[in-house]
Amino acid sequence: MSATDPRVRRPHLDQLALGARLAVTSGRDGWGRLLLTACGVGLGVALLLFTASFPGLVHHRDQRLYTQNDTFRDEDLPTPGDRTVLVATADTAFHGTPVRGRVVQPEGPDAALPPGLAAYPAPGTMAVSPALADLLKDPANHxxxxxxxxxxxxxxxxxxxxxxxxxxxxxxxxHLSVDTGAVRITAFGHFSPPKDMDPKLVLLNAVGLTVMLAPVGVFLAAAARFGGERRDRRLAALRLGGADRRMTARIAAGESLVGTVLGLAAGTALFLLGRQLIGRVRLAGFSFYPEDVAPQPAIAAAIAVVVPLMAVGVTLLAMRRAALDPLGTVRRSDPGRRRIGWRLMLPLAGLSLTVFALTLSDPAQGTRGSLLVAFGVLLTLTGVCTLLPWLVEAVTRRAGGGPLSWQLATRRLQTGSGPAATAVSGVVVAIAGAIALQTLFLGISTQYEQYARPQPTTGPYRQSVTFPGGAPTAEALADRLARSPGIQATAAYTEFALESATAKSWELPSVRIASCAVLRGFATLPHCEDGDAFALQGPTARPGTDPVPPGTTVHAAYYRGTGEPAPFPLPAPTATVTPVQDADPNGRIGSGLLLLTPAAVPADALRGQPATVLVSLADALPDPNEHLTTAVMAIDPQARTEFPLDPAPDATYLAVKRLLTAGSAITLLLVALSLLVGQLERLREQRRVLGVLNAVGTPRRVLALSVLWQTLLPVALGLALATAAGVLTGTVLQYSSGVPLNTDWASLLAMTATAAGAVLLTTALGLPQLLRLMRPDALRHE
Structure with missing residues (x-):
């Protein structure tokens, strides 16, 4: 062979190609192994591609939020013209499902169209989204x-x-007008800077993403090692033919690349299929259009490069424990005891980095600290994953006698505990991460749920309704609402802040205007006639400010009506009164509030102001909140019904909670599917051993139990290790981030039981394959 022969110049490529050719020409067993590897890698790649789509998904959602931000009012409203349109908010919610509503009234022939519409609906008609159309068609949603x-x-x-x-x-x-709460605009969509997320929620997101992606790396590594024993025997035969150790390493890398490339193709196909189906899925209350789900090109390219490189690295690392000599592979000999020193250093280093990042770098002030925490958690989970093989080996070395099935299982684990521990490592990482995330989430949720939990009240009113621009007709609105079924009593008032030419709103009292009958429910009045004014708990000025003399010309602050607010003289208080306990469920009765009767202010001062109607519902009314909202929207679709005494968690916190819950469910599903694939591969590896044992008369029940013990022992040890590591990591996260220390043992037990159930289910699904392998033809060898 001459020196110019391309095979001489490219020996490395030729050896990689030989490995690829061996992978696809190894008969039925070879194709089965490739199929299982492709399935295992494909599941991980699909999840990575969906994760890579998250930044683009956020961008598209921000763009859609921008187009829906149409009721933002600038300081200067445009004047009516050919291009202007009046828009009013008419949102509602039905059994927890938010319903976005807009009332629109074009003022000219060239008025901008609402996005998604080809024409304005005629007055009294509406256009609806497909999801709302489905809700309206449901007979139960009357x-x-x-x-x-x-x-x-x-x-x-x-x-x-x-x-x-x-x-x-x-x-x-x-019938829309600016005085009744509408906004005049010339175009739909308004940019508003994004609201900064609570630093603790940023930390929760970073830890949650790490916990959900950490098992993916374990699954990809495990899938790359499928068929390791058969590959080692094949490489030993190549050594007999003259190949040296470097050549066999490159051939093994070529074999791994074939399965990984097939896995990349399978993962891409799964991603594209899931992308088409995502429009039909509601994920934690969110829904997405398929065209919005696209991975970032740079991240997708990194996945296409890193996954094959990781597969090659795992293959070469696994070969270090095997002596591939011409006379065979000696992997099955005693591999020597695993060392625990460096395995303990990984989780200790991860916990130390987490504490350092949380206490010294203060990740609550930026993304960099949260990324450091995420890396520390990842390092901890990696350390837990490396501890499992040592723990399985240490326990099986000390395993004594017992039933025949137990002895077969322990002997198999003693001669090679690596594959069994590797299969369970994904479960360990997933459960340890989930427990740590749940522990951190519990500490953070205590803060949010405490704020969301309202104080109990004994007052007569528990609901509140706001009618935009309804101040001039507040009493009429309350009377009309009181005639609705199930409503026992109503009380209407108008409240707004004041300002003057020389004083700002925080320097002047607010006023609450209502009839004498309603004011008596808010304060203990000595007497009341129309035209009276009462100062609540002390002088009319707020504490710490100079009193404003009666007669000072004031007007409504934050005025949203047309023109300028009507000025009026500040009334002199008739008397100083004390408030009634729990009179207002909104809790806004306090010092510095003026209680006024309608005649104490000019009627024009009420123009453009909202009316608030407190409501008391009958105890026997079924589904009271929905009935009240329906009655209110029958009067005015712009009215807003509030339930101040019902828990109202923070919207951002609720969204993070739902997304983390959905992500954890997807990760658990991936755990189950990967376990099933790994179980099938391990059975294929043991087919000859099982065939020999069955041929010499070993009962099938004993063989089935031995396979079950081979799974249960690593799982039990892994779950114990995962629980301890998860609780420790979660406690460190709680303590270092300054949230209350708390552990939900019931949830921890539920997660551990769920993981154990998933393992048992996948083991049971593999039993039919086990029974098929326990036949004489399993001894056939190619």
Whole structure:
């Protein structure tokens, strides 16, 4: 062979190609091994591609939120013209499902169209999203149909929705005005800077993403080692033919690359399939259009490069424990005891980095600290994963006698505990991470749920309704609402802040205007006639400010009506009164509030101000909140019904909670599928051993139990290790981030039991394959 022969110049490529050729020409067993490797790698790659789509998904959602930000009012409203349109908010919620609503009234022929619509709905008709149309068609949702009784004349397209699952409607109006809460705009969509997320929620997101992705690396590494024993025997035969150790390493790398490339293709196919189906899925209350789910090109390219490199690295690392000599492989001999020193250093280093990042770098002030914490958690989980093989080996070395099935299982684990421990490592990492995340989440949620939990009240009113621009007709609105079924009593008032030419709103008292009958429910009045004014708990000025003399010309602050607010003289208090305990469920009665009767202010001062109506519902009314909301929207679709005494968790916290819950469920599903694939591969590796044992008369029940013991022992040890590591990591996260120390043992037991159940289920699903292998033809060898 001449020196110019390309085979001489490219020996490395030729050896990689030989490994690839051996992988695809090894008969039925070879293709089965490739299929299992492709399935294992494909599951991990699909999840990585979906994760890589998250930044683009956030970007597209921000763009859609921008188009829906249409009721933001600038300081200077445009004047009515050919391009202006009046828009009013008419949102509601039905059994926990938010329904976005807008009332629109074009003021000219060239008025901008709401996104997703081809034409304005006529007054009294509405266009709805497909999701809301489905809700309205449901026979059980009669209250929603009563709330939105308008004829449907159009459909809102994707351009006007956050996702296919968003319930949205646009109602045509003919009575809107700025004084009744509408906003005049010339174009839909308004940029508003994103609200900074609570630093503790940023930390929770970083830890959650790490916990959900850490098992993926374990699964990819395990899938790359499928068929390791058969590959080693094949490479030993190549050594007999003259190949040296470096050549066999490159051939093994070529074999691994074939399965990994097939896994990349399978993962891409799974991603594309899931992308098409995602429009039909509601994930933690969110929905997405398929075209919005696209991985970032740089991240996708990194996945395409890193996954094959990781497979090659894992293969070469695994070969270090095997002596591939011409006379055979000696992997089955005693590999020597594993060392625990460096295995303990990994979790200790991870916990130390986590404490350092949380206490010294203060990740609550930026993303860099949260990334350090995430890396520390990842290092801890990696250390826990490396501890499991040592723990399995240490326990099986000391395993004594017992039933025949137990002895077969322990002997198998003693001669090679690596594959069994590797299969369970994904479960260990997933459960340890989930417990740490749950522990951190519990500490953070205590803060949010404490704030969301309202104080108990003994007052007569528990609900509140706000009618935009309804101050001039507040009493009439309250009377009309009181005639609705199930409503026992109502009380109407108007409240707004004041300011003057020389004093700002925080320097002046706020005023609450209502009839004498309503004011007596708020304070203990010595007497009351129309025209009286009462100072609540002391002088009219707020504590720490100079009193404002009566007669000072004041006007409504934060005025949202047309023109300028009407000025009026500040009334002189008739008397100083004390408030009634729990009179207002909104809890806004306090010092510095003026209680005024309607005649104490000019009627023009009420223009553009909202009316608040407190409501008391009958105890026997079924589904009271939905009935009240329906009654309110029958009066005015712009009215907003509030339940101040019901828990109201922070919206961002609730979204993070839902996403983490959904992500954990997806990770658990990946755990189960990967376990099943690994179980099938291990059975294929043991087919000859099982065939020999069955041929010499070993009962099938004993063989089945031995396989079950081979799974249960590493799982039991792994779950114990995962629980200890998860609780320790979660406690460190709680303590270092300054949240209350708390552990939900019931949830921990539930997660551990769920993981154990998933392992048992996948083991049971592999039993039919086990029974097929326990036949004489399993002794056939190619």
């Amino acid at each position: 209250l929603l149909r009563e709330r939105l009784p308008y004829p449907v004349t159009g459909t809102i397209g994707p351009a006007g929705l956050l996702g296919p699952g968003q319930a949205d409607y646009v109602l045509g109006g003919d």
